[in-house]
Amino acid sequence: MSLAVRRAKDYTVKVVSTAFAVVALFLLAWILFTLVQKGLPALNLNVFTRMTLPPGHEGGLLNAIVGSLIQIGLAMLIGTPIGLLAGTFLAENGKTSKLGHIARFVNDILLSAPSILVGLFVYAFLVNPFGGFSGWAGSVALAILVIPVIVRTTEDMLNLVPIGLREAAYALGAPQWKVVMMVTWRAARAGIMTGILLSIARAAGETAPLLFTSLGNNSWSTDLSRPMASLPIAIYQYAGSPFDDWVALAWAGALLITVSVLLLNIISRLVLAKTG
């Protein structure tokens, strides 16, 4: 091949690759544009102050928003300590042990496993035997989705903490719980925080696992033992409906969720960039 042909080929591939990157950016912009275009007109005060109502009654999404916040909050309360400790186990105790290798493998599987199966599992494990759909079941399902994210980031971030720091603490006679809590966790706190923020973002957008666990609820309820509304389920229900005002509300909810999730993602990256 002559040099001219090789150069032309190189140039073509570069142009095509750049075009592909532009396509990806365009797709993101397109999705965001659609959300703003359809969601912004429907996003008024009613969305935040009124319950979900039958079509034609100018309802809002208040119960769904509150339901989502409660379930995400509870999921984080359950998931954060377990994920943090399991991630710490992998970084501190599971380096060489067989259990560590298997747990790391299992966590990677859980991280990418279909979320709908987590919902199905919680249905079979909690909902079916314990008397029906509940906010508890929804929170547990979200917690199971949040745990692998926290485990993964915690382990990765603790691995970045220099060994010397730990050795210095051990050399002073500190027991492991002090070394971990006061030295390694403190040194890696920005990274761990990133993982927690990212996992909140994941929990906020999940719909499938809530279908069979907290089910959704069209009236106000903060009772965790009863079916509980959530934003993604309300969006799912409304978007597939034939009523224009419901579809508009679904877009408002979609805009709300996406903006929160993207903001959480960007903030978590900034936290990491600033301190890392």
Next chain:
Amino acid sequence: MSATMTGLSGDGVQAVSIGAAKPVGRLADRVFVGLLWGCGIFVLVLLGLIIAMLFHGGLPAFRAFGLDFLWTATWNPVTENFGALVMIYGTIFSAIIAVVVALPLSFGIAFFLTEIAPPVLRRPIGVAVQLLAAVPSIIYGMWGFFIISPLMAAYVQPPLIEWLGPIPVIGDLFQGPALGGGMLTAGLIMAVMILPFITAMFVETLESIPPMLKESAYGVGATTFEVYKNISVPFGRTAMVGAIMLGLGRALGETMAVTFVIGNATRLSASLFAPGATIASTIANEFPEAAQGTLKLDSLLALGFILFVISFIVLALSRYLVRSNLKS
């Protein structure tokens, strides 16, 4: 970091007195280490429980239909006759479409991000591509249903049906009315969703290649693309195949985005445009109508178990490939 160091020396000194003398310190340590192990084991138990519960739940269906469940194309709630073939086919086929579409884009974007983009732009563009992965699945579903499907129905499907439909064999893929949804639309939307995962792992792999290798190739006069094609990609190919498998694994279990556009018809059809179903979309769609204790619910749990097994194999393979490349 320096603040942590000073904090450490203070705590450390304190630790000497506690750690050596008081049994309270030793007890605390035992409890803490026990907690660490407990949570590590918990992750294992969790996966085991998920598999066991799905299998247990699906057992009545496996008992009723035997292995035939896997290759029966009927899904009839009225006669209580259930088989998974249509969904297994839909799951695998739509995921393969997603990977086939996402792959060239990922190769291109990874090349752009590692070799072409000016350093100032690399991070922002990389982050923007990653944000595609952060957009919730249900949003892709709405976007697909309200925006992409009408476009497919108006501009993509009719010409394909007209041009490719009459060709024998291949034509079978392009039959039926242009409804907008179907297997191709679902695959295209999932392609956008898995693109960031594959791209990120491609970039990570490409950045781990020793600069010496690339510089040697440049030294003998190779162009940027030739270095990419002949040095970088072959060097990272195992991990890159692993990345593709991860994308496949993600697409196999995708639920909400698919449920909105695939049409949820439990009939077997070769056409890319006919309504179809995946395992995940069937579970999401039919669960509300499946009463407790019915064979239908058992069959849905059995479908879930099958999906778990397929995903597990693909994800495990992906992880094995990625890790083995890192080691070498």
